[in-house]
Amino acid sequence: MKPWIPSLLQPLLHLLYPHYCEGCHTDLLLRESLLCARCELSLPATGFWEATNNPVEKIFRGRLSVEAGAAAYFFTQDSLMQHLITLLKYKNNPAVGRWLGKKMGYALLDATRFSAIDCIIPLPLHPKKEFIRGYNQAQMIAEGVAEILQKPVMQQAMVRNQFTRTQTHQNRNSRWDNMQGVFSLRHPEWLVNKHCLLVDDVITTGATLVACGNELISVSGCRISIATAAYTALQP
Numbered sequence: 001m002k003p004w005i006p007s008l009l010q011p012l013l014h015l016l017y018p019h020y021c022e023g024c025h026t027d028l029l030l031r032e033s034l035l036c037a038r039c040e041l042s043l044p045a046t047g048f049w050e051a052t053n054n055p056v057e058k059i060f061r062g063r064l065s066v067e068a069g070a071a072a073y074f075f076t077q078d079s080l081m082q083h084l085i086t087l088l089k090y091k092n093n094p095a096v097g098r099w100l101g102k103k104m105g106y107a108l109l110d111a112t113r114f115s116a117i118d119c120i121i122p123l124p125l126h127p128k129k130e131f132i133r134g135y136n137q138a139q140m141i142a143e144g145v146a147e148i149l150q151k152p153v154m155q156q157a158m159v160r161n162q163f164t165r166t167q168t169h170q171n172r173n174s175r176w177d178n179m180q181g182v183f184s185l186r187h188p189e190w191l192v193n194k195h196c197l198l199v200d201d202v203i204t205t206g207a208t209l210v211a212c213g214n215e216l217i218s219v220s221g222c223r224i225s226i227a228t229a230a231y232t233a234l235q236p
């Protein structure tokens with residue numbers, strides 16, 4: 001293709017696909033998506049990927065045996081990261097999930113602690129909730145991760161059984177009790193002797209990930225690692 005064609009097409013593409021940065025609203029370059037380079041660099045990376053005993057892993061200590069755990073970014077109130085998670089969960093923007101997943105995928109490729117992953121499992125969403133939202137945000141993230149790692153996403157391996165009440169106003173113990181029996185394995189035979197990467201959007205208390213992870217490691221020889229897009233001590 002001659003080099004002048006893309007430059008002629010650029011205004012047309014811009015009309016068809018509004019292409020502006022979700023952080024600063026400036027026009028994006030054609031090779032950029034979602035955020036400009038400057039806003040992407042401003043996201044607060046955790047540096048957890050190669051750090052043993054990081055805050056994500058501490059959440060699971062005594063509750064779930066994980067090979068490695070990490071989150072890509074810190075989640076804080078009124079931040080660009082909060083805006084991205086809002087787009088993903090409440091504004092019908094699944095592309096944000098794939099974008100975050102790809103960033104996580106590149107970090108995972110470089111992280112020796114996560115080098116032996118066999119498959120990727122998104123934290124299941126209740127089917128009714130997925131129907132209302134139109135997609136499972138963890139699945140979108142998992143697909144982005146899978147694109148980079150070139151590993152299969154096994155979203156049918158387990159299911160979520162019931163709605164849980166909102167966790168905001170419950171104390172820590174009732175949150176854990178509320179998770180009993182929420183997840184069930186549908187295809188445990190897929191997971192025998194596999195190292196699964198369990199993926200979610202934001203980790204706060206970790207209660208849902210612990211419940212899901214304990215089902216997974218009940219399969220013979222199944223080990224898990226956990227990766228989330230964001231980490232927060234706050235309720236997102």
Ligand SMILES: [Zn+2]
Binds near residue numbers: 022038040
């Ligand atoms: Zn920007």
